[in-house]
Amino acid sequence: MKPTEELKAECSFAQLVLNMFFVFLVGTAGSGKSLLTASFEKWLVGSDLSVTVVNIDPGVDNPPYTSDIDIREYVDYGEVMNNFGLGPNGALVASLDMGVSSVDDLREEIIETERDYVLVDCPGQMELFAYRNSGPLMVSGLRGDDTAVSLYLLDSNIARTPTGYLSSMLLGLSINIRFGLPQLNLLSKSDIIMEDEIEEIVQWGSEINMLEQALDQSSEGLIREYSKSILDMLESIGIASGVIPISAKDMTGFDILYGELQRIFSGGDNLYE
Ligand SMILES: Nc1nc2c(ncn2[C@@H]2O[C@H](COP(=O)(O)OP(=O)(O)OP(=O)(O)O)[C@@H](O)[C@H]2O)c(=O)[nH]1
Numbered sequence: 001m002k003p004t005e006e007l008k009a010e011c012s013f014a015q016l017v018l019n020m021f022f023v024f025l026v027g028t029a030g031s032g033k034s035l036l037t038a039s040f041e042k043w044l045v046g047s048d049l050s051v052t053v054v055n056i057d058p059g060v061d062n063p064p065y066t067s068d069i070d071i072r073e074y075v076d077y078g079e080v081m082n083n084f085g086l087g088p089n090g091a092l093v094a095s096l097d098m099g100v101s102s103v104d105d106l107r108e109e110i111i112e113t114e115r116d117y118v119l120v121d122c123p124g125q126m127e128l129f130a131y132r133n134s135g136p137l138m139v140s141g142l143r144g145d146d147t148a149v150s151l152y153l154l155d156s157n158i159a160r161t162p163t164g165y166l167s168s169m170l171l172g173l174s175i176n177i178r179f180g181l182p183q184l185n186l187l188s189k190s191d192i193i194m195e196d197e198i199e200e201i202v203q204w205g206s207e208i209n210m211l212e213q214a215l216d217q218s219s220e221g222l223i224r225e226y227s228k229s230i231l232d233m234l235e236s237i238g239i240a241s242g243v244i245p246i247s248a249k250d251m252t253g254f255d256i257l258y259g260e261l262q263r264i265f266s267g268g269d270n271l272y273e
């Protein structure tokens with residue numbers, strides 16, 4: 001399903017007021033960020049919206065899209081690994097640190113494209129975003145004063161179990177705290193699980209007692225106690241939030257995702273702004 005005329009009009013109106021819309025795709029390694037970048041770009045372009053694709057993963061070899069702007073033009077991951085005698089993870093951390101010094105140039109390149117949407121494909125090493133400074137610095141430098149959202153991908157492979165779902169949500173919460181951006185949680189690769197599993201996971205996001213029940217049934221002892229305390233904490237600060245099931249493979253859920261992005265971009269979610 002394509003965006004309605006009403007949504008498109010909202011987009012054009014917001015565009016006049018807000019300039020470019022930045023969408024940062026984050027999630028654990030292999031959760032589907034790059035394929036979603038490629039697939040959502042196609043979907044947006046097919047809906048007559050203009051898109052700039054930015055790759056900020058210095059270590060990626062063959063992304064499934066043609067990037068308009070790419071951190072690999074600024075930092076050579078292979079060289080960093082050889083010159084500093086680093087392993088793959090250390091080299092990625094060092095490469096992103098170096099990339100931060102070029103963030104103004106990257107932003108300038110983005111601005112010059114003058115497109116509606118900017119999709120930023122991020123590296124899968126979550127520590128860059130959850131703990132270190134380079135990830136958040138890159139995000140704030142790229143977006144400048146433009147409106148931005150993070151899309152946090154929960155891999156269906158992991159989030160299909162209650163403890164996997166809870167731990168993925170906690171990591172998402174870390175990202176949310178560090179980015180300070182409105183965030184949408186996406187259940188990625190939903191095509192690999194059954195329809196009733198998807199419904200159950202969506203329910204865990206909207207009704208916390210269902211997640212509590214599922215955790216009760218699937219865990220025991222200390223884990224059960226911890227999980228319950230974490231849920232209570234999440235509920236009391238009102239952070240527990242829902243997930244949108246999507247599939248980058250068959251483009252399902254994109255209409256709902258687009259609607260949610262428009263709601264945020266047109267000022268419907270200004271919690272963090
Ligand atoms: N079935 C299915 N597979 C998917 C989907 N999205 C991604 N994949 C597959 O999952 C694997 C990882 O996808 P990527 O898009 O490279 O994931 P990523 O998050 O960018 O990975 P890193 O950049 O390494 O962290 C690839 O084999 C994709 O083809 C999806 O919606 N459905």
Ligand SMILES: [Mg+2]
Pocket residue numbers: 033034035057060121122123124
């Ligand atoms: Mg990737």
